[in-house]
Amino acid sequence: MNCEEAINLMDGYLDGELDPITNQEIEQHLRDCRSCEQAYEAHRALVRTIASAVPYYKAPAELRHRVQSSLRNEIGAKATHNGMRGSQVLRTRKQAERRPILSDMPWNWLGLSGLSLAAAIIFAAIIVSNLLPVLRRPGADQFLATQLIAGHVRSLMADHLTDVASSDQHTVKPWLDAKLDFAPVVVDLASDGFPLVGGRLDYLDNRPVAALVYQRRKHFINVFAWPAESGTTGTTKTMTRQGYHLLHWVHSDINYWAVSDISDNELQTFKRSFEQQIPPH
């Protein structure tokens, strides 16, 4: 590979988007060519800095409400359309309000007594309640997943991401150690692109747990940690719910759950970096 080719492929290399063979070729070239290597390092530093300085415009809360109510209107409009004589229904209701229905007993025309009307209402209620989507009875994992996502979302919502905001693992760890009945592992993964933001206490699975917060670009990752029953090895588990990815693993008798809206792949990468950084006993 010559310099021109290397320069042309630099962005793809930087983004990890080249095929393995081209990747090797460019690596080889950068080892051999001092000026290309310098150009690459400068480009990489600049792109990273720029990327982290570009502001991310989060959706304001009122937009969320606006969208949700317009979606409600949308199905409301459809329902009226389907319901055909919608205006008639409305008019009939108005008329019905004008006088007390029961006192006039028009039911007798149809041979309906007050009693059978009541029966009809109960019958209707039973039918409708059966039509409603059956309430899910979540299993233990599902329930935990719901709690984990709630914990993650809450941490981003109420400006309560961290109790101790520090990118220094030696600040975060003692703080957590002092408040928990176990000593969570706190590692900094800034070199892998997941800087530590801080730590927090949370309450999950009926116990206080450590929540470590990492950042990936503008996205946050909450890692919840608490002791597992000793001897649990537990396989790695992944889940996707409500657009969030959850990743579970057990290491040295500690349960870990990572929750984020970054992609599944990135979350797996995060887990690998996390485990690699855990100091051996």
Place this chain on the structure above:
Amino acid sequence: MAAPLKAEYGFDTEDLEASAKIVKFVIPKKHQEQDAAQEHELASFEETMLPHMDAAHNLARWLLHNEQDAQDVVQEAYLRAFKSFGGFHGSNGRAWLLTIVRNTSYTLLKKNRAVDLTTPFDEEIHASGHESVSPATILEQSEDAELVREAMDELPVEFREILTLRHLEGLSYKEIADIAQLAPGTVMSRLARARARLKQGLAARINREK
């Protein structure tokens, strides 16, 4: 939960005081079923798509430069997405929603400003030397978010788009190609040009401020 019973009058008359009326109560079962199905669909749509509202808003905001337009587009995009949600079977809800946000934004851009988006960006006209600013200075200054935002705002829309998708959403080239309707092979070169232009823009601003 009790169902609202719908009264249907045998005679469609306004005069309720007349004695001969047939009132029958029906259980509007069919509509209830439809309503329940719609509720269910909406719930599943919201569960899949609402978590991506920040991404949707951020992209629209960068494309349109304008908060009000961005919000309108996000609302419109969500409605469009909901209408075609039945056709969505993929797993990448964010990329799907962003495609709709992107297309809706371009429709608005075309309408508002009559921008001919097909005109290729003329590098010759816009490029200008700023050799007096060293890369180290640019690097130092580019931590200044305001400066970077201004430089980014000046870029043509297709560059703002690709930088947002790559750096703020962390999407892969494949996902970017799908969203921005680019041939997969052109993502890298466009991204490279966008970065180079942003670098130039930053250098120009640093120069001006000197």
